[in-house]
Every structure is written in C-alpha cells, then in structure tokens.
Amino acid sequence: MKKYFLIVLLLTSVQPINAQFFGGNGVLNNENVDLQRLSWGYFLGFNTYDFDFDYIEVSDRSFLKKDFPVDRTIGFNVGLIGNLRLSNHLDLRLEPGVSFNRINFMVTKADPDTFREINSTYVHIPLLLKFSTQRLNNFKPFVVGGLSTSWNLSSNENNPEDNSDGQFRMTTNSYYYELGFGIDFYLYYFKFSPSIRGVFAINDELIRDEDPNSIYTGNVSKMSSRGIFLNFTFQ
Template sequence: MQIKLHSKLKLLTVLIFVLFIGTNSAFAQINAVKNLPKYDNQKYHFGFLIGFNFADFKITHIPDFATADSIFRVEPLGQSGFNLGIVTNMRLAENWDLRFVPDLQFSQRDLEYTFYVNGSPESTEIKAIESTYLNFPIDLKFKSNRVGNYRAYVTAGVKYGIDMVSQKKVENLDSELVKLERQDYGYSIGVGFDFYLQMFKFSPEIKMFTGLRNLKADDPLIYSTSIDKLNSKTFLLSFTFE
C-alpha cells in the first residue's frame, strides 16, 4: 500500500508541475509575435507522441470474498511505463478537431495477495503483469481561441487496445501466472495546452483512461478465482510534436 501511495504522489507532483509550467508559459506568450500564423487553416496535421503512463487496476472481488479460505486481501499496485505513437489530426471547425493517435503502450500492473497463515493474514505475494498494448484511440478535441502562441483544450474519446503479449491462451502450468483478456476498450478524458513554436506545435497533455471490459480471464487458479472483475485504469502524461 505504501508503494502504491508513493507512486501516485510522484505522479500527482509531476502533473501539477506540468500544469503550472504550462499556465505560466501561456501568460508569457499573450503579447508574443505569432508563430505558424496559418497553421490552424490546414485540414490535416501529422506528428508523433511520446508519453509516460501510470497503469493500474480497479478490482471487484467475488461476492463471498470475505469468507475465502486462504486469501485475506488482493490489492492493485500501479506501475509506470511509456507510450510511443503517431498523431493524425483533422480540423472539423474553428475550435474542433478529430484526432487519431495509435500508439504502443508498454506498461506493468501488479497484484498484491495477502494470504492467511495459521489463521492470520501474514504471507504476501506480488504478481507482476506486463502488457504491451497496441492502442487505437479516437478523440474529439475542443480548443479555446488562440491567444498569442497558446491554446488550452480538452479531449474526450474512446479507445480500443490489443495486448500483444497476452498469455490468455498459454497453458497455465506456472502457478505464478495471472491471465488477462487480450482486448480492452473504454473511454478517456483529457486536458492539455497547444504551444505554437517557430517550426512546430508542441502539446503537453494529461489523459485518464477507464476500461469498460472485464480483463480477468477464466482460470481455475486461486489468483484468478478470488477476483470477479479487473478493469483498466490508466493515466497518461504525453507530449506531441506536430
């Protein structure tokens, strides 16, 4: 629990710092000479994305979990990872864009199991679950009016992902293995800033993804049977260059 809290505090600190820098930079650019003055008149823009994610689970326990014989508690432990993607942006209107940003997401999520030993919750095991997702997100982007070389924006959209290293179909001869479904989907919301530089547009963004699919694969081992549902919960701090 302390590891999980420490990781979340570090992530929150980074996000607050990025927002603080972005806001102060925006005020500094109000009276600046406009860079890329015709940029927003173009129908399409392309670029690339690099990002840092914090992947976690939302756990729903089985109804009779409290009466389980051997497992006392199951807790998710989020871990950090990174994303690499390609940006395709289509202008819909003055303040509206449609964005398709397929990316590779390298992430890890841990599950911490606490077992009963002689009637007391003493033994703890952590199961690491690594994933490499090929994601296909589609987002609607609403932008504020441009002020100097700056815009603020919000996004909302949906995402479908395929775990390229899913072990769902692997024969589970190793009791350490926790299987997940290969495909995931859900919705996301985000907020960010567009900074118009001399040669390109730079955009830091914070996005939260909530998975709607139950990722727990059918498996008779105790590590899976103690859980009813596993849903994705991911935070992404990204930087796009367009």
C-alpha cells in the same frame, strides 16, 4: 549580490517567454497551422497503470474482500497522430501508438508466492474529439475525450497455465473511454502540446483460473485496468 544577480537573470529570461506566449502584442508563431484540413505529428510520453477490482458478494470469508495492493510503476508511450479539422474549435484525432508498462501486486503479504509482476505491451488506438478554446497569442487550451481499443501483446490469454503455475492471464482485446486536457504551444517551427489523460477500461480483462476457489480470480466479478497518460505532442 549573487542572489540578486540570479533573480534579475531569471526575470529577464522569463520576460520574453511571457511576451511570446501570453503578451497581447506578441508575434504569432505558425499562424496558419490550425487551418490545415489534415495534419500529422507524433507523441512521446509516460504512463502509469493499475487495476480496479469488483468482487462477488459471498458468505465465505476465506475470499479476499478488498482490492489487491497494487504497486504503480512508470511506463513509456510512443505513437503517431492524424488530425482532421472539423471546425475552428473541434478536431477529430486518431492516435495509434505503443505503450509499455508494469504492474506489481501481491494477494497476501504473508505468502511471497502470491506476488505477480505483470509486464504489458499494448498497441493502443484511440479515436478522440479535441475541443479547443480561442487561440490566445501563442497558446490554446483544450480538452479531449473519446473511445479507444488496445491489443495486449503480453496478455497470456491462450496460455493453458494459470496462477497455479505462476501465470497471470488477461484478455488480449480491451476497450476504453478517455478524458483529458492540455495546452497547444505555438513555437517558431512546430506546435508543442503537453496533455494529461485518464484511460479507463470498459470490459472485464481477467481470465479466470481453472480452480473456481482461486485466491486470484475466484471472488473477482470484474477486473478493469485504468491509467494516466502524460503525452508530449509535436505537430
């Protein structure tokens, strides 16, 4: 009896949600919210980063020929949104925010001294185009894409010490392209939009060690960060 009671309870609770968001005759929440020329909001979310390494082809096999093993961790995002309506299905968005993350990797497992824990704080500024479908009752899918830049406040770019002193260095400024998708849910008081987005660095972010034969940087032709953002937007 308890099992059947729980099933009935779930069905009765899900039915109003289905009617509100997917039913053809549901009441439209915030019916005119998308007609505003300018609108504002904020977002909270999570991220995970790693590095993409490209290597120089040399005959010296003492250099590492495969990617360093990278341990992804979960970081945090927070920021603001400025939205400019261009048409019924197209918006221009500026989303300045701050992201915190950590990347761990070890060049060789045989030597614990090659372990690096890289804690980063980014001021991240994307300029994005948001392409939306027609609104379907109280939800609307969309795709988003564009370019962004960031300042790595923990880059160590100007630190005279390098990996020989335990300091891993990256460029302060980086540039990215971003692609993602999400859904706008129109609630009674606001619009809630979960989305997922891939963020891919364009430039080389690695600052080389003074030693040209460094096991960390000697055979790396390019190192670019890449990440996944899961954001929850409130407008």
